[in-house]
Every structure is written in structure tokens, then in C-alpha cells.
Amino acid sequence: MAHRKANKPKEIRHQVDWDYLCDYWESEQFQKRSKVAVDNRSRQEFTHFSGSISFIQWQAMGDNVTGRPDRIQLWKNTHYKDTKGWIHPMAEEKYKEMVDIQTTQ
Secondary structure (H helix, E strand, O other): OHHHHHOOOOOOOOHHHHHHHHHHHHOHHHHHHHHHHHHHHHOOOOOOOOOOOOHHHHHHHOEOOOEOOOHHHHHHHHHEEOOOEEOOHHHHHHHHHHHHHHHHO
16 A cells, blocks of 8 residues: 555645545445445446446437437447447347337337
8 A cells, every 4th residue: 555655646636635545445435335336347248338428418418310319219329339339239139129119019
């Protein structure tokens, strides 16, 4: 930990701020929370293309043509790109299932 504290990133102005972060990351509270997050991520079958933008933000942004997307369109927007296709075959399968359910209602 001393090595970590001695190597403050340039983006952090004050050593006291860096020390606080290092202490927090080493705390039992953070370690427990981090383990839960790691476990949750390991159970994900696939990710999405939206990065750090939440699904709520994606939905609020909508697009200029169709406006606010419904849940099925939101799924496609975050799991499919014209240039790369579907992020995972199961993502495409889930999309087709949702479309089928919607058309039978």
C-alpha cells in the first residue's frame, strides 16, 4: 500500500486526496462491495455496447428520427451495431424472442 500511495497519478492534484482513495480501496467495506461486483460480472453471459452510459440515459437520449426507443429497440441499440453486428449470438436470440412476443400480443 505504501508503494501505491507513493505513486499518485498526475490527474489527482493533492496527495491527501490520493491517500484517501487508497485507504478507501483497501477498506473492508470496499473489498466486500468489490467482490460482489466481480461475482455479478462473472455471471453475465454477455455485455453490451453502451459502455458507461446507463440504459436509462440511452433511453432518454433516443434518436432524432424515432424519438424515445421502446425496450426492444433499446436492447437493439445497446447490443447491435451496423458495423459489428450483434455483440453475442444470444443477444440476437433474445432480441428475436422479444420481437416475437410483441407481435403475438
